[in-house]
Amino acid sequence: MVPVFINFNGEILPADTKLVAINNRAFKYGDGLFESMRLMKGQVKFPELHADRLQRGMKALKIDGYSQMDPWFLKEKTADLARRNKIKHGRLRLTVYRDAEGLYTPTQNKMGYCLELQSLDEPRYFLNSKGLIMDIFTELPKPTNYLSNIKTCNSLTYVMAGLYKMQNKLDEVFLLNQNGFLCEASSANVFVYYQxxxxxxxxSEGCVEGVMRQVVIGLAKKNNIPVTEAQINPEILYEADEVFLTNASRGIQSVIGFGVRRYFNELTKLLAEELNNL
Structure with missing residues (x-):
């Protein structure tokens, strides 16, 4: 089903409404951030984790109104939009931007937002039946700073990685940070199972602080699987037993190949089952 409505600053509008003015700071400067979420059975998954990350990101960007973006707000607004669109399962995107004029320096820090919903025919997280084939995107390393963990509207690194993926007929790509260490994938966090x-x-390596990343770390600890957040040399990809990706929309995705290396997915399947048990 094609979504009919969006929520733009609290107003329900047709999804094809032309809204962005020429002075919109998200359009002009990438001055904002966004939250990708999953809708299942008409309700957003992990609203507390999403709200916490969103509020911390808004504080870091000095956008006012972050206290409004609490779990209740996310649950209420997403459920309402799902009802309006008659969609039970889908992918949500909440974009928050600085609603102000000015050049690089904004005239104020007022918050604006837009909530969108895309339909999916999946009532739970499905592990991909065909493993992903991946390579490393080396053309544009990701910088490491206090903005690196936030999903900002400045996404050119991921756009260029996506073009590289398409041009090389890959399913996904690994991103490196400015120091040459493993950072993330073009739209997901990375997990490596080794020995x-x-x-x-x-x-600290510059990856986005993914909500599903937090959930999977918790699941691993709950199942007595040793897990470490570390600086990772990409050479480990040639020796790893399993590699998988995580994001809030797709859950867990299995990687089958990197170059000539092929991976198993036993642990990946276990964690995917545990995720759905939540």
Whole structure:
């Protein structure tokens, strides 16, 4: 089903409404951030984690109104939009931007937002039946700073990675940080299982602080699987037993190949089952 409505600053409008003015700061400067979420049975998943990350991101960007973006707000607004669109399962995107004029320096820090919903025919998280084939995107390393963990509207690194993926007929790509260490994928966090130990790049390595990343770390600890957030040399990809990706929309996605290396997915399947048990 094609979504009919969006929520723009609290107003329900047709999804094809032309809204962005020429002075919109998200359009002009990428001055904002966004939250990707999953809708199941008409309700948003993990609203507390999403609200916490969103509020911390707004504080970091000095956008006012972050206290409004609490779990209740996310649950209420997403459920209402799902009802309006008659959609039970889908992918949500909440974009928050600085609603102000000015050049690089804004005239104020007022918040504006837009909530969108895309329909999916999946009532739960499905592990991909065909593993992903991946390679490393080296053309544009990701910088490491206090904005690196936030899903900002400045996404050119991921756009260029997506073009590289398409041009090389890959399913996904690994991103490196400015120091040459493993950072994330173009739209997901990365987990590497090596010698019965699970590793994921630490937040200090510049990866986005993914909600599903937090959930999977918790599931691993709950199942007594050793897990470490670390600085990871990409050479480990040639030795790893399993590699998988996580994001809020798709859950857990299994990687089958990197170059000539092929991976198993036993642990990946276990964690995917545990995720759905939540």
């Amino acid at each position: 019965k130990h699970l590793y994921t790049p630490a937040l």
